[in-house]
Amino acid sequence: MLSLNEVWFVLIAVLFVGFFFLEGFDFGIGMSTQLLARNDMERRMLINSIGPFWDGNEVWLITAGGAMFAAFPNWYATMFSGFYLPFVALLLALIARGVAFEFRGKVGHSTWSKTWDMCIFFGSLLPPLLFGVAFATMLKGLPIGADMEMHAGFGDIINPYSLVAGVTTVMLCIVHGLMFAALRTTGDIRVRASVMAGKLLIPLAGLLVLLAILTSVYTDVFTVRGPILIAIAVVGVIVFILAGYFMKQKREGWAFGMTGGLIILSIASVFIGLFPRVMVSSLGAMYDLTLYNTASGHYSLKVMTIVACTLLPFVLGYQIWTYFVFHKRLHEKTHLEY
Amino acid sequence: MDVLMLSRIQYALTTVFHFFFVPVSIGLVLLVAIMETMYVITKKDQYKVMTKFWGKLFLINFAVGVVTGIFQEFQFGMNWSNYSRFVGDVFGAPLAVEALFAFFLESTFIGLWIFGWERLSAKVHLLCIWLVAFGTTLSAFWILTANSFMQHPVGFTINNGRAEMNDFFALITNGQVLVEFPHTVFGAFVTSAFLMAGISAYKMLRREDIEVFRKSFQIAIIVGIVSSLGVAFSGHSQAQYLVETQPMKMAAAEGVWNTTAEKAPWMLVGGIDTKMQQNTFEINFPLKGLLSYLSYGKFTGSVTGMKELQAQYEQKYGEGNYIPPVKTTFWSFRIMVASGMLMIALSAYGVYLMFRRKVEQAPKWYWYAMMYGIALPFIGNTSGWIMTEVGRQPWTVFGLMTTADSVSPSVSAGSVLFSTITFTLVYTVLGAITVILFVREIKKGPGDEHSHDDHSNDPFEMEELKHAIS
Numbered sequence: 001m002l003s004l005n006e007v008w009f010v011l012i013a014v015l016f017v018g019f020f021f022l023e024g025f026d027f028g029i030g031m032s033t034q035l036l037a038r039n040d041m042e043r044r045m046l047i048n049s050i051g052p053f054w055d056g057n058e059v060w061l062i063t064a065g066g067a068m069f070a071a072f073p074n075w076y077a078t079m080f081s082g083f084y085l086p087f088v089a090l091l092l093a094l095i096a097r098g099v100a101f102e103f104r105g106k107v108g109h110s111t112w113s114k115t116w117d118m119c120i121f122f123g124s125l126l127p128p129l130l131f132g133v134a135f136a137t138m139l140k141g142l143p144i145g146a147d148m149e150m151h152a153g154f155g156d157i158i159n160p161y162s163l164v165a166g167v168t169t170v171m172l173c174i175v176h177g178l179m180f181a182a183l184r185t186t187g188d189i190r191v192r193a194s195v196m197a198g199k200l201l202i203p204l205a206g207l208l209v210l211l212a213i214l215t216s217v218y219t220d221v222f223t224v225r226g227p228i229l230i231a232i233a234v235v236g237v238i239v240f241i242l243a244g245y246f247m248k249q250k251r252e253g254w255a256f257g258m259t260g261g262l263i264i265l266s267i268a269s270v271f272i273g274l275f276p277r278v279m280v281s282s283l284g285a286m287y288d289l290t291l292y293n294t295a296s297g298h299y300s301l302k303v304m305t306i307v308a309c310t311l312l313p314f315v316l317g318y319q320i321w322t323y324f325v326f327h328k329r330l331h332e333k334t335h336l337e338y
Numbered sequence: 339m340d341v342l343m344l345s346r347i348q349y350a351l352t353t354v355f356h357f358f359f360v361p362v363s364i365g366l367v368l369l370v371a372i373m374e375t376m377y378v379i380t381k382k383d384q385y386k387v388m389t390k391f392w393g394k395l396f397l398i399n400f401a402v403g404v405v406t407g408i409f410q411e412f413q414f415g416m417n418w419s420n421y422s423r424f425v426g427d428v429f430g431a432p433l434a435v436e437a438l439f440a441f442f443l444e445s446t447f448i449g450l451w452i453f454g455w456e457r458l459s460a461k462v463h464l465l466c467i468w469l470v471a472f473g474t475t476l477s478a479f480w481i482l483t484a485n486s487f488m489q490h491p492v493g494f495t496i497n498n499g500r501a502e503m504n505d506f507f508a509l510i511t512n513g514q515v516l517v518e519f520p521h522t523v524f525g526a527f528v529t530s531a532f533l534m535a536g537i538s539a540y541k542m543l544r545r546e547d548i549e550v551f552r553k554s555f556q557i558a559i560i561v562g563i564v565s566s567l568g569v570a571f572s573g574h575s576q577a578q579y580l581v582e583t584q585p586m587k588m589a590a591a592e593g594v595w596n597t598t599a600e601k602a603p604w605m606l607v608g609g610i611d612t613k614m615q616q617n618t619f620e621i622n623f624p625l626k627g628l629l630s631y632l633s634y635g636k637f638t639g640s641v642t643g644m645k646e647l648q649a650q651y652e653q654k655y656g657e658g659n660y661i662p663p664v665k666t667t668f669w670s671f672r673i674m675v676a677s678g679m680l681m682i683a684l685s686a687y688g689v690y691l692m693f694r695r696k697v698e699q700a701p702k703w704y705w706y707a708m709m710y711g712i713a714l715p716f717i718g719n720t721s722g723w724i725m726t727e728v729g730r731q732p733w734t735v736f737g738l739m740t741t742a743d744s745v746s747p748s749v750s751a752g753s754v755l756f757s758t759i760t761f762t763l764v765y766t767v768l769g770a771i772t773v774i775l776f777v778r779e780i781k782k783g784p785g786d787e788h789s790h791d792d793h794s795n796d797p798f799e800m801e802e803l804k805h806a807i808s
Contacts, residue, residue, distance in 0.1 A: 066436065073422050081419035299502070322449060
């Protein structure tokens, strides 16, 4: 039986996995507006393909943040204050991106829409990059002392390992987003999205292998959680091959499911590698933040468990319903809101 | 400047800015929902035009409200990590519940509402906007539950040097939230009502789309009078609660240095001298015992002064200065009350015009007053929050933790300075763009939306049909 601390660790992991699965493709779409789209119409089609969803997807992150605050206040406090400047960048990216969708089409002037296009592009590129970097350093270890405060220097956060992790996360989102574009559009852009996703699979494979090697060098996760992570890696290879196969077969729904699977496996392995720690201290294992020494009291966790179990089915229900309502493909004659 | 001062400035700036947008969102969505309800009931096209026009303004505003809200959640961890460690157990819970309960609801159904005009049946589409309205109000409740804990901590014990929740029910039935929630939500309704009435006034002055804007004005002014009175009454009960739980804040808001006589007079304006701890002059309201009434609901009862409270607090909490910035608290309170009174007067006159069926012949001065009156609720909301938060100083959580102890020890002043400057710049640009876009949409008016719809729908339906067959 899981203790409540473990339940909340799993729940937060699920929230982050859900966030990257969902917002992963809309980050990918955001980047595709520059990488794939050839004209304004195509850009609008891409943006409209995530129009009804992106806001709800982002709430997965907000909920993850809120859950960390409530269930593991010391984790929340150490992480958010320790990664101060990266989080400032993350917030600026999310702010620019969020208003860009709404503002972009409001003034019929090309400089105006181009400016917001840049906000969408960088606003979609930075968050996965920064989260990739942050998660990698959390596994590798950060200078966290007895007071649970983290005094990280530049090199603690930005190093070859964390950069590879960041770039890999970005690449995962791009491929996942391209598959979403292929799934939600028609005509020329649908074909091109699929082809581009297929071409990017090889560099993505390279990055994933490199990341796995670097992870075994820089972190202890393979010694701590070896068997299960190796099992995940094997499943990952199968999912990866299937992704390529379905792309070739033009089975876009399945291919999208597989790229999503890669994201789920990657983010889940971060949390599996951490467990039962939440942040690794580079100053010594006795300073590691764990799901025990950072957690709220039993009563608080119990109350929140009841609330979460009551509400989550509804939340999942209406979110799934949204995707059902907007399941039809977009084409150039569709009335576009954005 | 040190980390503490910078973090306080950043908190104040970002929170005040965020709260320009929140009340508009909470209130405007209600007004839009009312209009769409009238559309669904009467099937009159005019109400759809109104729904779409005000809906557009709502969405521009909503976008800025949402993005600035993310920082509100994150900055507790970023700038106030010691605070987060100390109260996360209690304070974090309402924030998490808000995300789970309210945020998901708003953001999912707003997507369905924006994109669902042709996809959903009229009734389901209407349900979506009401769920968004429900979500935004619910969101306010949970945030105010968290804030109320800072004003009047309940439902916790101190364990291992931090606050731990031991009664969730006490937290959500905190007397403070029961007075703060109606006051804030009525304030939000009045904000959107004045925004809508003011924009309608502008259009009435220019004689554009008179039908649409007369109707909009009427809906706005009814909501305006009900909620501005609601603000006043709930404000009164909040003041009485304040006297019980945070007497120092009340004393500062009223500029009471020395404990008053049994029939406490209410000072209209005065000169606050914080160095000498006295008022250089006082102009009191002629009605004797008015402050007693505001504090206790009867015309007798003395109000404890700041000097006496300071002595009491020193005994209880040890050496220190427990008097908040008095001038700020005093004047922000007066500005809030004055803007509230003006709003009641303006909406009362509007209601009078409406019942005499004279809205279209309203005097020009009234339309101008309503136009510039858009500023009133924003001034009222801002000064209200300044009074609430500044008046609580030096405490973050009243009686438990000071602001100085709350700040992040690991963050450098340079980082906070950098982020403060960046956020100020970005927020300024965002604010300017919002105003520009509002003005553009208002000038454009509701007209072109209508024709735009006719063009895109029908051929689209045919295409959709062919597509489905093939």
